[in-house]
Amino acid sequence: MTKITFSVNGESRTIETDPLRRLLDVLREDLGLTGVKEGCAEGECGACSVIKDGLLVNSCMVPIGTCEGARIVTPEGLRETDRGRTIIDAYADSGAVQCGFCTPGMMMATEALLEKNSQPSEAEAREALSGNLCRCTGYDMIVEGVLKAAERGKGLW
Amino acid sequence: MKAQISTPIRRVDAKDKTSGAARYLADMSFEGMLYAKAVRSERPRAKILRIEVPRLPEGYTYVDASDIPAGGKNKIEMIKDDWPVFADKEVRFVGETLALIVGPDRGMLNRLCREVKVEYQDLEPALTIDEAESLKGGAIHGTDNLYADYNLRKGDPEEAFKKADRIIEDEISTGYQEHIYMEPQGVVARPEADGKLGVYFSGQCPFYVRHAVAGAMGVDEEMVRVQQAVTGGAFGGKEHYPDVISTSLAVAARKVGRPVGYFFDRVEDISYTPKRHPSRTTFRTAVDERGNVLAMDIDVKLNAGAYESCSMVVLQRAIFSVNSVYDIQNVKIRGRAFATNNVPSDAYRGFGAPQGLFAMEVHMSHLARTLGLSDLKYKSRHLIKKGGLTVTNGRIHEEVKLPEMIERIDEMSDYRRKVKEFKKGSWRGVGFSMFNHGSGFTGNGEQEIIRGVVKMRKRSDGLVDLLVSNVEMGQGLQTTFRKIAAMVLDLPVDQVVYNDPNTDLVPDSGPTCASRSIAIVGYLVQEAAKKLKARWGEEGEVLVEHRYAHPPRLHWDQEKLDGDAYPSYGWGINVIEVEVDPLTYEVETKGIWAIHDVGVAIDEKVVEGQVDGGIIQALGYGSLEKLEVKDGRFQQRTMADYTIPTSMDFPRIKSALVDNPYEYGPFGAKGAGELVFDGAAAAFADAVQMAIDRDISRIPVTPEYIMEVYEND
Numbered sequence: 001m002t003k004i005t006f007s008v009n010g011e012s013r014t015i016e017t018d019p020l021r022r023l024l025d026v027l028r029e030d031l032g033l034t035g036v037k038e039g040c041a042e043g044e045c046g047a048c049s050v051i052k053d054g055l056l057v058n059s060c061m062v063p064i065g066t067c068e069g070a071r072i073v074t075p076e077g078l079r080e081t082d083r084g085r086t087i088i089d090a091y092a093d094s095g096a097v098q099c100g101f102c103t104p105g106m107m108m109a110t111e112a113l114l115e116k117n118s119q120p121s122e123a124e125a126r127e128a129l130s131g132n133l134c135r136c137t138g139y140d141m142i143v144e145g146v147l148k149a150a151e152r153g154k155g156l157w
Numbered sequence: 158m159k160a161q162i163s164t165p166i167r168r169v170d171a172k173d174k175t176s177g178a179a180r181y182l183a184d185m186s187f188e189g190m191l192y193a194k195a196v197r198s199e200r201p202r203a204k205i206l207r208i209e210v211p212r213l214p215e216g217y218t219y220v221d222a223s224d225i226p227a228g229g230k231n232k233i234e235m236i237k238d239d240w241p242v243f244a245d246k247e248v249r250f251v252g253e254t255l256a257l258i259v260g261p262d263r264g265m266l267n268r269l270c271r272e273v274k275v276e277y278q279d280l281e282p283a284l285t286i287d288e289a290e291s292l293k294g295g296a297i298h299g300t301d302n303l304y305a306d307y308n309l310r311k312g313d314p315e316e317a318f319k320k321a322d323r324i325i326e327d328e329i330s331t332g333y334q335e336h337i338y339m340e341p342q343g344v345v346a347r348p349e350a351d352g353k354l355g356v357y358f359s360g361q362c363p364f365y366v367r368h369a370v371a372g373a374m375g376v377d378e379e380m381v382r383v384q385q386a387v388t389g390g391a392f393g394g395k396e397h398y399p400d401v402i403s404t405s406l407a408v409a410a411r412k413v414g415r416p417v418g419y420f421f422d423r424v425e426d427i428s429y430t431p432k433r434h435p436s437r438t439t440f441r442t443a444v445d446e447r448g449n450v451l452a453m454d455i456d457v458k459l460n461a462g463a464y465e466s467c468s469m470v471v472l473q474r475a476i477f478s479v480n481s482v483y484d485i486q487n488v489k490i491r492g493r494a495f496a497t498n499n500v501p502s503d504a505y506r507g508f509g510a511p512q513g514l515f516a517m518e519v520h521m522s523h524l525a526r527t528l529g530l531s532d533l534k535y536k537s538r539h540l541i542k543k544g545g546l547t548v549t550n551g552r553i554h555e556e557v558k559l560p561e562m563i564e565r566i567d568e569m570s571d572y573r574r575k576v577k578e579f580k581k582g583s584w585r586g587v588g589f590s591m592f593n594h595g596s597g598f599t600g601n602g603e604q605e606i607i608r609g610v611v612k613m614r615k616r617s618d619g620l621v622d623l624l625v626s627n628v629e630m631g632q633g634l635q636t637t638f639r640k641i642a643a644m645v646l647d648l649p650v651d652q653v654v655y656n657d658p659n660t661d662l663v664p665d666s667g668p669t670c671a672s673r674s675i676a677i678v679g680y681l682v683q684e685a686a687k688k689l690k691a692r693w694g695e696e697g698e699v700l701v702e703h704r705y706a707h708p709p710r711l712h713w714d715q716e717k718l719d720g721d722a723y724p725s726y727g728w729g730i731n732v733i734e735v736e737v738d739p740l741t742y743e744v745e746t747k748g749i750w751a752i753h754d755v756g757v758a759i760d761e762k763v764v765e766g767q768v769d770g771g772i773i774q775a776l777g778y779g780s781l782e783k784l785e786v787k788d789g790r791f792q793q794r795t796m797a798d799y800t801i802p803t804s805m806d807f808p809r810i811k812s813a814l815v816d817n818p819y820e821y822g823p824f825g826a827k828g829a830g831e832l833v834f835d836g837a838a839a840a841f842a843d844a845v846q847m848a849i850d851r852d853i854s855r856i857p858v859t860p861e862y863i864m865e866v867y868e869n870d
Contacts, residue, residue, distance in 0.1 A: 028184075033177075034177070034180065034181075034183075034184035035176065035177015035178070036177070037181070037183075037339075037340070037389075038183070039339050039340070039341070039423065039796075040423040040795070040796045041422055041423060042423070042795055042796065042797060044795070044796035044797050045339065045423075045796055047339055074177070075175075075176060075177030076176075076177055079175075079176035079177065079178075084176070087175070088171075088172055088175045088176055089172075091171060091175045092167045092168065092171035092172055092175070093167065095165070095168070095762040095763070095765065095766045096171075096175075097168060097170065097171040097174050097175055098390075098631035098632070098633070098766055098770065099174075099338070099339065099340070099388065099389045099390040099391075099630060099631025100170065100171075100173075100174025100175070100179055100387070100389065100631070101181065101338075101339035101340040101389030101390060102339045103174050103175045104174075104175065104176070104177040106175075107175050107176075122809075125804075126804045126805050127804075127805060129803075129804040130803045130804050130805045132804075133337075133339065133796070133801060133803065134339065134804075135336075135337050135338060135339055135390055135392070135770070135774065135801060136339075136390055136631045136766075136770045137766055137769055137770050138769035138770045138771075138772060138773030138774070138802075138807075138810065139769075139773065139802075139803075139804040140769045140809050140810055141765075141766060141769060142804070143804065143809075
């Protein structure tokens with residue numbers, strides 16, 4: 001058991017746990033942040049995407065022991081921001097959501113992209129989403145959602 | 158002219174899903190819940206001689222067939238009931254459930270399951286269609302390994318074959334496909350305070366689960382209450398398989414007297430849950446001196462796996478689809494579904510139709526290539542028209558708009574010009590496919606088996622409850638059903654309440670499958686809303702219901718499989734342009750165009766979303782999703798080995814719709830969810846054929862397969 005202090009959605013958290021536990025499980029089970037989904041547990045699908053210290057990561061591949069002092073943002077945090085609300089609305093207006101299981105992860109990937117590149121091209125948007133799998137939409141409307149968020153959110157990123 | 162209802166609205170579930178607020182099954186909490194893990198067969202075919210269970214730690218329980226309550230049955234009642242809840246005498250596929258271990262810690266459960274020692278007497282498995290046909294190892298099912306063996310006949314094929322100028326033979330095959338819904342399978346069973354057994358699940362068919370659980374437990378169906386949770390994709394993969402999980406879990410929950418949850422991990426889900434049926438179709442086609450088809454003799458074989466489940470109905474749809482949109486005057490069709498020692502094949506978007514349609518479309522393109530004729534002109538000569546006879550001797554009752562759709566998609570894609578410009582074998586190709594899909598259950602399903610009911614209630618607070626058993630699983634039903642009711646009642650969409658169904662609260666309007674939710678149940682919603690509207694002025698609560706009635710013009714003989722197999726059809730055309738790398742044989746898709754007739758779109762954006770998703774899923778099926786079996790095990794078991802399309806693999810789709818209102822559909826709508834899957838694999842294969850000037854006869858069309866075709870020629 002190790003004591004780990006890190007920030008989740010701007011709030012400081014200290015937990016005592018096995019350092020090899022996955023960040024995904026800590027978020028879902030210990031902190032009740034179920035917007036982070038488990039789709040594959042092997043870093044392939046991106047449903048568990050969160051932002052760790054500014055980088056998009058698959059939380060199923062991150063041992064909690066590596067999170068000491070880290071700043072984690074989950075869908076629950078992002079949705080409370082203007083950026084999050086802009087992405088959520090842009091997705092809704094673009095038809096980007098079907099079953100929705102991949103969508104919180106897609107939102108995190110969108111945020112990570114726009115943080116680096118606030119006016120991406122379609123090709124750049126496709127590349128930024130390529131670590132997040134979706135089986136329903138064929139991606140076109142999600143890409144449209146990313147571009148719409150970028151357009152509407154000028155000045156936010 | 159576009160119908161008013163087609164104007165898109167925001168999906169009602171979009172914000173909650175994106176923000177992570179929507180609660181899927183694994184996000185819900187059940188006080189005191191234990192977890193379950195299956196002890197699974199490691200052999201494809203064997204007798205079980207002995208099972209040695211390790212000493213379980215405190216709080217862990219072993220559950221097997223001996224725990225099925227008195228009066229219950231060790232059978233899962235699906236369409237057939239040959240699949241046992243727990244294997245107890247023999248195993249028929251790798252991964253079959255022998256027992257569950259239940260307890261609090263999932264890591265411990267994995268360990269305990271591995272420690273169960275099973276002593277088998279191995280039998281020789283039959284894994285391929287050929288092995289099943291030759292009864293390798295003795296029959297698995299009956300005396301001939303055939304779950305179903307059907308013969309269809311139209312016209313006088315024997316006589317027509319005598320007049321043939323030429324007879325052309327062909328063989329087309331398709332592989333397995335795994336659903337890869339993003340949310341893996343999951344079920345929670347809980348003994349409830351009112352004595353009922355509660356089942357919470359991710360899936361498509363609440364009343365199927367209720368029926369299966371009641372049968373296994375030996376209780377009245379009313380003693381089982383099934384609640385659907387927000388469902389993260391299904392595509393047919395959650396049509397019957399939740400019955401398999403729920404039945405064993407119900408036995409476990411009753412035994413331990415606590416909620417028990419089973420959440421599959423991805424490896425387990427890919428390795429042991431059902432897949433799309435692999436198929437092999439052979440054609441003998443008689444043509445006249447101009448190349449026109451006089452007759453076809455077609456043999457369709459499906460690899461149905463270790464238990465029948467729904468395979469005979471999948472086979473029906475496969476053979477009913479095997480002339481696709483073409484009116485072949487004289488046809489003989491045999492269809493067989495073979496028992497093999499693989500994971501049972503089961504429902505997957507299209508339910509047999511994609512296999513039949515792919516085979517026919519590719520065969521038609523082979524005929525055109527063999528005869529040196531233009532693909533599109535050749536296909537157009539054989540198109541079915543309104544009033545035309547189907548392979549089951551039913552009629553096409555609706556206007557067939559394919560000629561108009563051909564012109565539209567040619568304008569969109571520049572198909573005809575590209576055919577001229579891209580010379581055969583120039584490593585560039587453009588492919589064309591046409592297809593149709595019957596909406597609703599096959600044959601007598603809607604009128605005699607399901608007989609769906611919808612209820613609608615005006616509440617005293619003025620809101621309207623829409624009571625149906627069909628589920629939102631990503632396809633937009635929460636939005637489209639509300640739109641239908643709201644438009645009839647002239648209410649804002651948010652005044653129609655439609656919760657994820659609970660079998661205690663909603664009538665059985667049938668399962669969510671077969672492109673029936675809009676075309677069949679949506680019509681019931683519309684008709685119920687009309688009844689409610691007529692009584693809108695009444696004080697207080699008003700409850701109305703509407704039951705399915707078969708359109709009077711349709712006839713069907715289930716014994717002979719003769720008549721109108723479907724009430725209506727959706728129609729479509731896909732065009733795909735590719736470039737093949739002459740060194741690596743990798744294929745780059747340069748363009749995708751689609752046009753569909755779904756009657757009237759209840760929401761254009763929702764339908765467009767289905768089109769996009771269906772086409773990309775079909776391109777995965779046609780080009781990269783390879784699932785191989787070795788010794789009865791799938792060789793691809795993770796999302797790294799079994800790859801589905803990413804956002805980088807295909808370009809943006811350009812699609813259009815044509816209106817063709819269907820008189821028994823809500824606002825004229827027909828089914829769309831499966832139709833949009835049906836054509837892209839054939840168009841892709843056709844495009845590759847042009848690029849390399851060789852026949853393509855199977856999917857997935859991988860670079861390895863292209864190399865084989867190109868270099869062995």
